[in-house]
Structures are given as C-alpha cells and as structure tokens.
Amino acid sequence: MDSNRRSMRHLESKSDSSRPPTNDPFRASTGDSGRGSMMTSERTPTSDNITDHGASSSSYSRNTSLGGDAHENYDLDKPGMCDRPFTLANSDEIVDITAFNYGEKYFDKMIRDRQRTPMQWTSQEANAGFTSSTVKPFLPLSDTWHELNVEQQQNALRSHLKLFQQLVKLRQQAPFYGGYQKKVIATKELYAFIRWLDTNIYLIVININKKGHDPIINDFTKLLKCQNKELFGEVIARSCNILDDSLIGKEGNQINLNNLILQSSEAIVLKLLTYPSNILFCQQ
Incomplete structure (x- = not known):
C-alpha cells in the first residue's frame, strides 16, 4: 500500500500549508x-x-x-x-x-x-x-x-x-478565467448561462430534473436574441450520462441551437459559432 494514499477529506483552505507528495501514480x-x-x-x-x-x-x-x-x-x-x-x-x-x-x-x-x-x-x-x-x-x-x-x-x-x-x-482558459457571464434561464428544471470575452462566447445548459422527467427543448437562437436566423454551437464538454450516438454526444459536434434537447440531469458546454457582437442578449 502506497503510504501517500491518505484520507481525501481535506478541505480547501488557504491556511493549510501541508501538501502531500505527488509521487502516487493515481494522485x-x-x-x-x-x-x-x-x-x-x-x-x-x-x-x-x-x-x-x-x-x-x-x-x-x-x-x-x-x-x-x-x-x-x-x-x-x-x-x-x-x-x-x-x-x-x-x-x-x-x-x-x-x-x-x-x-x-x-x-x-x-x-x-x-x-x-x-x-x-x-x-x-x-x-x-x-x-x-x-x-x-x-x-x-x-x-x-x-x-x-x-x-x-x-x-x-x-x-x-x-x-x-x-x-x-x-476553467483555466478565457472566458471561464475572467470574462463576462450572464444568466439566460434559471428555473426549477433548467439552468443556462453564457460566458464571453473578446470574440469567444460559450453557452452552458444544465437540465436539473431527476430521472423520469420529459426532455427539455429550448430555442437558444431566440433566447439569446441572435441576429442570425440560426445559431450553431460546438460541443466542448458534456455530462457522462449523454449517449455517444446522440447529436450532443461527442466533443466537436456542431449542433443547431434552434432546437436544443436535454434529457434529465444532462449538461453541456457549447462554444457558440458566432461573435458576441451578434448576440444582443450580451449587450442588454
């Protein structure tokens, strides 16, 4: 047993200067x-x-x-x-x-x-x-x-x-490190917000519902007041419960945000394929 594998009950604390060795292969x-x-x-x-x-x-x-x-x-x-x-x-x-x-x-x-x-x-x-x-x-x-x-x-x-x-x-990259953020939707079923800086803008959408609920469908082109008729986003990250064969199942997939569907407990991070200047929601 590697002695460096110790209890993982440590809390984040600036006053805690102890740092265990990092030679454990897993850690x-x-x-x-x-x-x-x-x-x-x-x-x-x-x-x-x-x-x-x-x-x-x-x-x-x-x-x-x-x-x-x-x-x-x-x-x-x-x-x-x-x-x-x-x-x-x-x-x-x-x-x-x-x-x-x-x-x-x-x-x-x-x-x-x-x-x-x-x-x-x-x-x-x-x-x-x-x-x-x-x-x-x-x-x-x-x-x-x-x-x-x-x-x-x-x-x-x-x-x-x-x-x-x-x-x-x-999280270590802009606009998640710095940049602007704004809430798009906040209900008991869905939470969505945007992060943007310079020419990059991201949309994070989270279905908060537990298992057994109907999927949630939203038109983010309309919600974000995009000046284009259609708005597309590239999948950057997605929750583990999203199936690989779904439209949002793989990083790099580009999807139409006029009709974004999320099942219960699914979450997705999308990079919008447009500029913040085309999203009137950012300017309000």
Missing part, C-alpha cells in the same frame, strides 16, 4: 494535491445506478463554468463515488456521533459519514487500496468500490473523473 494523474481542487459537486446518491453520474456531472458543469472561486469539499467527488448508507441499525459503524443529537426523525438528514467513506483507488487491492489489508479504514467502504474506483475511471474511454479533469482545464 499525480488526477492532478490532486490532497487539499481539494476546483469545484464543488453533489455526491451520487446511494439509490442511483453507479454508471449514471448525471447529477454530479451537471453540478460539475455548473460550478466550474460559473465565475468566482470554486471549491471541492471532498475529493471523493472526482470519480463520482456513491454514498454509503448509514442507519441506526448499523450504528456501530458510525463515526459522526453528532448525528445522534438530532434524534431518529432527523438522523438520516444530518449524518455526514455517507460522504466520508474511504477513497476508492482500485479494485485490485484490499480496502480499495486506501489502506493495507492489516489496517482497518476509519469508515467502511462503499459497496461500489469494485466497479467504481479511480483506476477503473482512468482506464475508461469516458468517465466522471475524466470529465472533472476536462472541466478544470477549461
């Missing part, structure tokens, strides 16, 4: 310093299928694309780890004893251990590579560690971890 490849990175994401609930990280993917897209500082509280979010259920029935496993103070009625909402399970590095080692076989982790592993771990996500053609890396890289 080095993910760009992790052990202190948290560029975004905050929602952990995948225990009830979700482990192959569907739509909720977390859409949260990543939102938080990396918005202006201001973005922090990630738990590095477990990078590979989209699922929460492990903790109940009063297995109270002997619980570390967060403060949850008991809220009584049985609010226990499930207040317990924090489900988000604090050990980092799932690999399926090839005991305790998912978090500790050696002779050392008991501080909390039990999530039941998904054999199928969902950093090693698996690195080897996959497309994964939650790779989306994280893709969006962090995008």
